[in-house]
Amino acid sequence: MQINTPFFKQRAHDALADANLQKALGNLKAGFPEKRAIAVSRMPEFEQLRDQGRDLKNHILEHLDLYLEEFERKVIENGGHVHWARTADDANRIILDICQQVDAKTVTKGKSMVTEEIGLNDFLEANGVQPVETDLGEYILQLRHDHPSHIIAPAIHLNLEDVSEAFHANHHRPKSSDPAVLMQEAREVLREKFVAADVGITGANFCVAETGSTIIVTNEGNGDLTQTLPKTHVVVTSIEKVVPTLEDMTLFLRLLARSATGQEFSVYNTLSSGPRREGDQDGPENFHVVLVDNGRSEMVGSEFQDMLRCIRCSACMNHCPVYGAVGGHSYGWVYPGPMGSVLTPQMIGIEKGGMLPNASTFCGKCESVCPVRIPLPKLMRHWREDEFEKHLQPKAARYGLAGWAFLAKRPALYKPYTRMASWMMKAWAGKNGRIRTLPLAGGWTDWRDMPAPQGKTFMQAWKEQQKAGGQQ
Amino acid sequence: MPNISSGPRVGLFVTCLADMFRPSVAFSTVKLLEQAGCKAEVPERQTCCGQPAFNSGDRKTTADIARQTIDAFDGYEYVVGPSGSCIGMLHYYPEVFAPSDSYYQRALELKNRSFEITSFLFDVIGMDSLQEQLRQLQFNHKVTYHDSCSGLRQLGIKQQPRQLLQQVQGVELEEMEEAETCCGFGGTFCVKYPEISNRMVSNKSEFISNTGAHTVLGGDLGCLLNMAGKLKREGKQVEARHIVEVLAGMTDTPAIGEADYGLAQQL
């Protein structure tokens, strides 16, 4: 996928001016966070579950190699294949190979952010294999040549009218704006694709080491058809998704559903444990798991390791005031919101991704809702440290900071300087008590007044008061 | 005035914004500390908590300023300041040093004795010692309270300011929608991403004025300058003040961003 992250500011500007998008974002703000709050309030032990989730993930990350190898062993025992993909390119080639081995013309796809991350659809298409998204949101996006703006509600930026138009243009049926009609239309069109597909590709929310199973969690059931109807099922997932046991998985399922949509349990929780066995009524003949690394193993043992706990619930973005203002596309790559602001620089490089970890007030809301307690602001700060060390920040910001630091480290100089600055601003404001334009502070005064200082600095006034008091 | 030398010695962390923009906030804090029986002092060698460096990724400057602050506040029983954000920064100091650094222990120890003012009054001093004085105050206005992020989520400040406020006669607290949502200040964020910051503070301004409050109160001058600046720009009548001004009965100074009627003489 094209990287537009360096244009974050421009994209945010456009997003703020886009009335339709703002309407959609308003709905999001009212939706998921409220539902989550209700679900959490109904579960008194939720905070303990978060601790358990964090601790269990930490344990897994300490023993990632062991659990991954166990998972691989079990998948093979079950008759499946495991492929290790160090990079996005490796992953794409492996998947294309599998498709070509079975002479695939079309593949159906369940929702998967990892396949977005590696840019699978474009790669398959360029190589003569037609991917068909079957998650309703992803399907709409594919018709529009668009990309997800949210990790669990990919088409959240669209309105009904957009969908209606996309269907009309592609399905050659009468135009409708009735959600029920559109839904039925999608069902009918997709049903043919499910039957015709040679390969079904899904992601996985978790990989269970003890059984060699993968699980997908959806509310539509499209994933089930994607993975049971075609002869070949390919699971594309990433290495941090492994959990030791089925029981461990249930801990995360409880956290995931509540944090994501406020459900107690998602509608479809579908396990895949290898190809069809003797006597099975359905299931694929071939079962492949592609384990994507793409920078993740570098995070193990680094200051960003905590990020690998992420279970992709989207709570951080649902509650983020920045995401809520500008939407997911502003972030310019696959993963938006606070989790994206940490992950994206890891995957595309801080040189291109630096805008994102800076676009945060560090309000801490994301960390306060993250089911596995990822300290997202702290991790964003680590990226800023990386930028600082590499001198990547804009010159004005660096010089400004250096000048300020010079003074702040010298109290004897700092005091006269602040006295002068306060006095000047006060003089500039005159009798108004506030300033409407201030040289070099357009970022502030373009949008709001600058309240004027009261006059003297406190240090100055305090000293005078102490002196006067001493003389009395 | 109560005996001010018998209680704990408290170092006032002025905060750079109170120092430069609103000394009355620091004076109010001193007054509250003295009323609580503390001996308030103002260490000379303090400047800023170092947050701009910390959040810009400049570890070295952060550590330098942290050392300076730790030294400046050596020996005080408590360190108290009128800002959840700056006191929150003091609480980050242990993260700035390696555990082998001699300042690491001192940073931990500073963290344990530094408090935001409303939390100090409510959690450390206790309501019993304050109630009487607060009940003599009068502020006959409907107010609404903005929870600043660091105070709320890092230091757990939510009930303290409200409990204190409720003692003051005439105060009618009307909660705004999304009182806990960030106002968009965020230190340098507001000038680095002004349009996004503007959207956030516009929302905040709307929620504030929807309450019909006469005054919006808060515990952090950064947020208050931001919100007051927006309210003024939009021509709204709502005033903005730091909560300590109300708690110390020092509301005769013009509100934040209001015209100045000869304040200099008072200071």
Ligand code: SF4
């Ligand atoms: S960072 Fe936390 S809140 Fe955000 S998607 Fe991942 S698990 Fe969910």
